[in-house]
Amino acid sequence: MADLSGESDVGQARLLQALAEQIKMPLMHIARRAELYRDQDETRQTLLQIEHTANLALRLIDNYLLSTRLSQMTLALEPVSLSAILHDTAEALRPIARQYNCELELSVAGKYGPVMAHRNGLQAALLSLGHVFIEAGRQPGVKKSRVTLAAHRTSGGIAAGVFSETAELTSATYQRARELYGRASQPLGELTAGSGAGVFVADSLLAAMAAPLRVASHQKISGLAATFIPSRQLSFV
Amino acid sequence: MKILLIEPDKILADIYAYALVESGHTVSWQPDAQQAVLTADKWRPDIVVLELQLAAHNGVEFLYEFRSYPEWQDIPVVVLSAVPDVSLSSVLQSQLGVVAYHYKPRTTLEQLLKTLDGLAISA
Numbered sequence: 001m002a003d004l005s006g007e008s009d010v011g012q013a014r015l016l017q018a019l020a021e022q023i024k025m026p027l028m029h030i031a032r033r034a035e036l037y038r039d040q041d042e043t044r045q046t047l048l049q050i051e052h053t054a055n056l057a058l059r060l061i062d063n064y065l066l067s068t069r070l071s072q073m074t075l076a077l078e079p080v081s082l083s084a085i086l087h088d089t090a091e092a093l094r095p096i097a098r099q100y101n102c103e104l105e106l107s108v109a110g111k112y113g114p115v116m117a118h119r120n121g122l123q124a125a126l127l128s129l130g131h132v133f134i135e136a137g138r139q140p141g142v143k144k145s146r147v148t149l150a151a152h153r154t155s156g157g158i159a160a161g162v163f164s165e166t167a168e169l170t171s172a173t174y175q176r177a178r179e180l181y182g183r184a185s186q187p188l189g190e191l192t193a194g195s196g197a198g199v200f201v202a203d204s205l206l207a208a209m210a211a212p213l214r215v216a217s218h219q220k221i222s223g224l225a226a227t228f229i230p231s232r233q234l235s236f237v
Numbered sequence: 238m239k240i241l242l243i244e245p246d247k248i249l250a251d252i253y254a255y256a257l258v259e260s261g262h263t264v265s266w267q268p269d270a271q272q273a274v275l276t277a278d279k280w281r282p283d284i285v286v287l288e289l290q291l292a293a294h295n296g297v298e299f300l301y302e303f304r305s306y307p308e309w310q311d312i313p314v315v316v317l318s319a320v321p322d323v324s325l326s327s328v329l330q331s332q333l334g335v336v337a338y339h340y341k342p343r344t345t346l347e348q349l350l351k352t353l354d355g356l357a358i359s360a
Binding site: 024025027028029031032033035036058099100101135136 | 245246247248249252253255256292319341342343345346347
């Protein structure tokens with residue numbers, strides 16, 4: 001049998017790196033915003049604590065990136081409702097979308113039965129992906145960007161993902177970015193300005209449920225999506 | 238001072254711009270290298286604050302293009318980046334005239350303003 005433990009270690013290390021990179025941005029928002037308002041607000045002490053906590057967390061994450069690897073992660077699949085997960089994901093993303101002047105749409109045409117996925121893993125993947133697309137839509141002077149969370153039927157099952165007019169990824173670019181991730185600081189320059197970390201968090205989580213992330217389109221808008229197999233067990237319920 | 242802020246994240250750009258304007262500077266925000274070059278041409282900034290991780294063309298590519306124009310050779314560039322690479326920092330400072338390199342997660346607004354105010358005094 002082939003020894004896959006080394007490969008798994010690399011995958012987990014990349015996931016950890018992606019998670020750490022992704023969490024830097026909100027922590028920087030907290031730290032810098034707290035600093036900006038600490039002398040202008042009655043809750044100065046609270047804001048100072050927030051600033052200190054966020055700066056400490058940033059430092060810890062940097063150190064953690066250098067020294068630690070995640071243990072092997074397995075995601076058990078269960079029948080889940082894609083529509084419900086997409087709806088919950090959209091609700092969770094709305095506050096950040098508002099800050100970025102982004103119009104967040106939900107497009108779940110038709111009724112789908114449950115699919116086989118890991119509920120929390122799928123939601124985390126879609127949240128990460130949604131966050132990246134919302135961040136990527138920013139432009140000075142442009143009033144609103146638009147990001148769509150969507151599901152549709154494909155020949156292989158039900159595809160769910162995030163789509164935006166900002167995204168101009170090709171399959172070849174995405175494949176190359178996957179190979180580079182963890183070795184290049186900016187493997188997804190066509191889509192995002194940062195490390196593209198959120199995409200690779202989603203990529204790792206979805207790969208762990210045997211639903212790899214791919215370049216896709218929904219109503220002629222491009223994006224990234226994964227295809228899930230319908231749950232036969234509950235399709236008659 | 239007229240500061241060209243090249244920062245891809247809108248929320249961080251808003252925060253930096255607010256702090257800089259409060260300190261008496263004028264700010265033009267651009268999220269990518271191409272727009273930044275066009276703005277530099279029209280607006281003639283006194284200082285550039287640059288993130289290296291930009292969509293399409295990265296900050297190093299911007300710097301090479303920026304420094305290729307004779308009239309922009311002497312404009313101070315401050316790197317404010319999430320890239321923590323120390324070796325990159327020395328290359329940028331020696332070859333592309335970067336006057337300061339700040340690692341963004343560990344740079345407070347106060348530290349950034351101190352650097353920019355120092356440049357304003359020496360200008």
